[in-house]
Amino acid sequence: MVDLRHLSYLIALAEEGTVTAAAERLGIQQPPLTRQLRALEDRVGVPLIHRLPRGVELTEAGKLLVEEGRVLTARLEQALQAARRTARGEQGRIAVGFTSSAGFHPLVPNVIRAFRDKWPGVALALEEWGTVDLVEAIRHERLDIAFVRMPGTTAAGLVLEDVLDEPMLIAVPAGHRLARDIPEVGIPLAALADETFIMYRRSAGPGLHDAVIAACVAAGFSPRVGQETPRTVSTLSLVAAGLGISVVPASMRRMDAGNVLYISIASPGLYAPIQLASRRGEPSRAVRNFREIVRRMAQSAAAGAA
Structure with missing residues (x-):
């Protein structure tokens, strides 16, 4: 030889x-x-x-x-x-996932843009799925890291890191009675007791679904659910059609659903956290670099909002 x-x-x-x-x-x-x-x-x-x-x-x-x-x-x-x-994380490929609602928050596209600018040699594969599917994809190594919404439980070997808490809003069709004379502090959840809710399907995102149900129960009523959808963006289409109201993350108002108005929830408010899911002990330097950018930009966003 x-x-x-x-x-x-x-x-x-x-x-x-x-x-x-x-x-x-x-x-x-x-x-x-x-x-x-x-x-x-x-x-x-x-x-x-x-x-x-x-x-x-x-x-x-x-x-x-x-x-x-x-x-x-x-x-x-x-x-x-x-x-x-x-x-050094300057070359390779990482697969990044995000929920449809998280994708509307400006942090997510800003992180992706900042990562591509700093490490142009790393190919980014982007996938949009529900939270449960994202967690499973990471566990089975089809994804490396993902922005998720309250998965409820964490699969073994995965770690969840809090990124930010986003306020939730009430989405109603234009002309709805709740949209008249809205107090500056918003309206309490108890005002929704007689409304028909359009909910994000629990099987796709149990944490967010359960948080809305629990908040309504704490306000004194069990929500009457008329429709469930596989994506949060789908709820807005049904709200626009006048089939009911919904409670959605505030960033969803960036979507031009047409004929939908957004109302603040009076204190105590309801929040939809964005979390970063990844494998515990992830060896990829590129993935760790991505995580570091998320942390830095989330901290900057929090400081700017303070």
């Missing part, structure tokens, strides 16, 4: 022209270099060097081996550089 060390000896000889000069360049003595070159010829099985009265010259086979050796050496250096960049 010929290794790259032996090829480097032959390349140095070809470029320096003499064994003495090649030995000086390589930082070894001339006799050991001569022995290594002869060992290389033995391993290849053909003469690589013509030994002349003064100096040496490469045979045709030696010249070809030098050319191919340079290619192999360059490829190895490229591979080593790529490995180092990957270890």
